[in-house]
Amino acid sequence: MVRKTAHSANVSRAGWMLQRLAEEGLRHTEQRAIVVQAIVDKRGAFTAEGLVDELQPRGVARATVYRTVEVLERVGLLARIHLDNRHGYTVCEEGHHHHLLCERCGVVIPVDASDVEVAIRRLADALRFQVDTHLLEFAGLCEACQARNGRTGSAP
Amino acid sequence: MVRKTAHSANVSRAGWMLQRLAEEGLRHTEQRAIVVQAIVDKRGAFTAEGLVDELQPRGVARATVYRTVEVLERVGLLARIHLDNRHGYTVCEEGHHHHLLCERCGVVIPVDASDVEVAIRRLADALRFQVDTHLLEFAGLCEACQARNGRTGSAP
DNA sequence: CCAGATGATGATACAATGTCTCAGTATCGT
């Protein structure tokens, strides 16, 4: 499940994220590199505690994991995701702020939901409600997992 | 801020919710009545811990508050809402499952977001993603608070 | 209307998930 090419891509991606941190005036530390690499290697959604469980044995303290995740979110490299009663993060493509989360394999597909945004704006305008932020997330099965699974789920 | 008429309406509303619980084969207890009344009196979003803080001095135990909220959600009288890093509940009009939450006064406006739903479905179909659940919430300022406030916030 | 079955409560322990503090350390610009 971890191909060479993908891993190389992840390494460079991690480097890019660290570079972005540097551009923001934040320092490059060994611990941040470990956290960032772990995040991009996940290639999907993750939780802070999951990271802690994974990285604490590797010498990164709980507080550091939380702080790093918080910093990455503030810079805009991570997006918070909420789903049912779980909540976590995912790496955030620039400009994209919505995601399809596959419940089976955990892959996160960023989507351009501009049609949805337009509908939201129309709705808010009609109700004279000033929408400052909105939260829009999807969960289900990606194409690959549908094929592998034979659509077991119900459709509410 | 608590007008007589509004309070009367809330009382009957609480009664209706308790009746719904009875219809589901659940028992009518003094504690549940207190919790339900507190919820409808809030007329907006609330958190479980907020309820605990309010009701524990009035003799309702923490576990009971959590259990009651859980039951109300299961029956469909409450909807979970997630916003930024807070998460809570709001009373759920039947059939409505999306809300505009005013960040200032806390009022929750249920909306019929069928246009948005259509856009979501089109998007998912185009990506061959089987969407089982989606989460759609809005936060901002209601019309009244816009007027009272003079739109202070930034617009991300 | 009473009594039994069973659903609900309370007190508390426990678990999970974050946050804070502060002394020591590493990083970066000069």
Place this chain on the structure above:
DNA sequence: ACGATACTGAGACATTGTATCATCATCTGG
């Protein structure tokens, strides 16, 4: 290299939610 300062680690602490279990209240059938 040096100094300012941002960062880290360890653990205490805070918040949020769950499990246990003895006791009690509510509903139902006789």
